[in-house]
Amino acid sequence: MDIKEKSAYELESQVGHLLRLANQRHTTLFNEVVSMDLTPTQFAALIKLGELGKCSQNELGRRTAMDVATIKGVIERLRKKGLVEVNPDLNDRRRTIISICKDKTDIVPQLRKDGKEVSKVTLSPISASEQKTLLRLLKKLT
Amino acid sequence: MDIKEKSAYELESQVGHLLRLANQRHTTLFNEVVSMDLTPTQFAALIKLGELGKCSQNELGRRTAMDVATIKGVIERLRKKGLVEVNPDLNDRRRTIISICKDKTDIVPQLRKDGKEVSKVTLSPISASEQKTLLRLLKKLT
């Protein structure tokens, strides 16, 4: 080993790679835990809609950190599943108002319960105090 | 506020959401820092190839945490860019051997340098000791 060698570059220790792996694992656990046939982003859109009641498509995207093109696809798939409604905003003809279908609003409490379980399982390899630390540090990276 | 209310479910505090946001930010920074026209996964494949010299396509996928279908697409795009070579393994006709083109192996040191810079910038919002903690905790989640 050359003593002048710069510290090696290990893919496995880079923050980007670790974030990607952690994300992969989370998605896997999400699919195992969540009862309904939903993806993590579809879930996020529903949770946020459950909080706001209704919301323009673009604003919902901003609130869930999705691109305008991404949120459009997510909403379209939720619409096809009969979970959300898409209506024009009569006060601003640029806007499309998204809301959870009235007969489906009762799914939100179960989604929140599932969401808590997903987070719990995802974080289970580390202690409670480590969990707090991780969430705090991840928030600072945003 | 109902005193019996369960703790609220905040999307913004869930580990999955935070991981997704951290990943988005990392990708943005990656694109700003890395000089060549590469995506994070293409970068990872090249770094790993630089380490191994040559590797079967599936093994490269496993070493970089990519699905067989995903690594195929990544290699195909690197091949189109003239960065990697794809050859049959004469000792095992199931395998395809991937290697960096001989006249392109000199890009690896620069990629490592860029990779270090990406990690540094990504982690810059937190202190050095927090960075160590974050990496340690992320590894435990894998």
Next chain:
DNA sequence: ACTATTCCGTTAGTATACTAATAGATTCAA
């Protein structure tokens, strides 16, 4: 030697996730 299993790669299909270009609607400012 043969069979079951495992391994390798490909393909098709679906779902994020981004950029860039476009176009209509609204708002702001001169």
Next chain:
DNA sequence: TTGAATCTATTAGTATACTAACGGAATAGT
């Protein structure tokens, strides 16, 4: 009030990322 700038949504294109199904090749166990 008109013109510029901004906002909203759509579309096309590219790149991960996964599942499932398939077929060919190698290997393990009998």
